[in-house]
Amino acid sequence: MKIATWNVNSLRVRLPQVVDWLEVHQPDILALQETKLSDEEFPQEAxxxxxxxxxxSGQKTYNGVAILCRQEPQDIVTDLPNLEDPQRRILGIRLGDICLLNLYVPNGSEVGSEKYVYKLDWLARVKDYLQEALAxxxxxxxxxxxxxxxxxGDVHNPEIWHETILCSTPEREALKKILDLGFxxxxxxxxxxxxxFSWWDYRGGAFRRNWGLRIDLILISKALVPKCTGCAIDKEPRCLQRPSDHAPVIATFA
Incomplete structure (x- = not known):
């Protein structure tokens, strides 16, 4: 089984790239973020x-998440019971005895801002949900x-990024609390x-210089660890014309 995640930063713009990537890599599941399409506009036929x-689960212009899979998904979740968020950032499915939750975590803007506080609370609520679901x-x-x-080790220059957004201690601690559940x-x-890395800013020749961050993750529960045979970042789509600023991450399972 091959499972991948990719923030496409507009499915409308990147649809041909996604279709080509699917045909080459043939994943069983592909989770997408930042589709930036309303549900009515989603290209199901493609x-x-x-x-x-x-x-x-989409919205016009911003956010939006999707899951493409070979099997018929069950128990679709677009909102968590403990998290009311009009922004479309969460999508869960069940495939047999495996559950999958696709997240587009809020950026947080800057450390100390209202959006940053919201991000930390958002992650805490996701953690609480996962604690129950994992049981x-x-x-x-x-x-x-x-x-x-x-x-x-997931940052091109830790000194520059020290305690800034995406790399601050509270954000990392919030992520660690999810990992500590058994992921x-x-x-x-x-x-x-x-x-x-899996993300590079469009500015300053960041991709060419490999000034990136690894912020696109595939977390797996303890029960799936023995089945996991590999995980890699595919940088090739970032080399294309008009690419997403993110690269796909792929995990394989026996």
Whole structure:
């Protein structure tokens, strides 16, 4: 089984890239963030023609999440019972005995801002939900754009990013509380090259210089760790014309 996550930063713009990527890599599941489409505009046929069922929760211009999968998804979740958020950032499904939660975590704007406080509360509520859900479904995957670099090894220059948004201690602690429920960062289960990132700013030649952050994650529960055979970042789509600022992350399972 192959599972991937990709913040496409507008599915309207990036649809041909996503379709081409699906045809090359053939994942069983692809979670998308920042689709930036209302549900009425979602291009179901483009994916259905290629054997994928699509579930989505979108809004015009901003945010939006979707999941493409080979199997028929069950128990679709677009809002958590303890988190009221008009922004479309959460989408969950069940496939057999495996649950999957696709997240587009708020950016937080800047440390100390109202949006930052909201981000920390948002992550705390997701953690509370996952704590209950994991007790019922031991095989659980949480993936997406977390807008948090887990550690200094996930940052091109930790000194520049020290205690700034995406890298502040409270954000990392909020992510760690989710991991402490029994989740593992699948990327770190395997030996990886240094300076491996999934996001690069459009400005300043950041991609060419590899000035990036690893903020796109696939977290897997303890029950799935023995099944995980690899995890990698595919930088190729970031080399295309008009790319997303994020690259896909792929985890494979036996």
């Amino acid at each position: 994916f259905g023609d290629r054997g994928y069922r699509a579930v989505y 019922e479904y031991p095989k659980f995957i949480v993936l997406g754009d977390f807008n948090v670099a887990p550690g200094d 593992h960062d699948s990327f770190r289960l395997f030996g990886q090259e240094g300076q491996s």
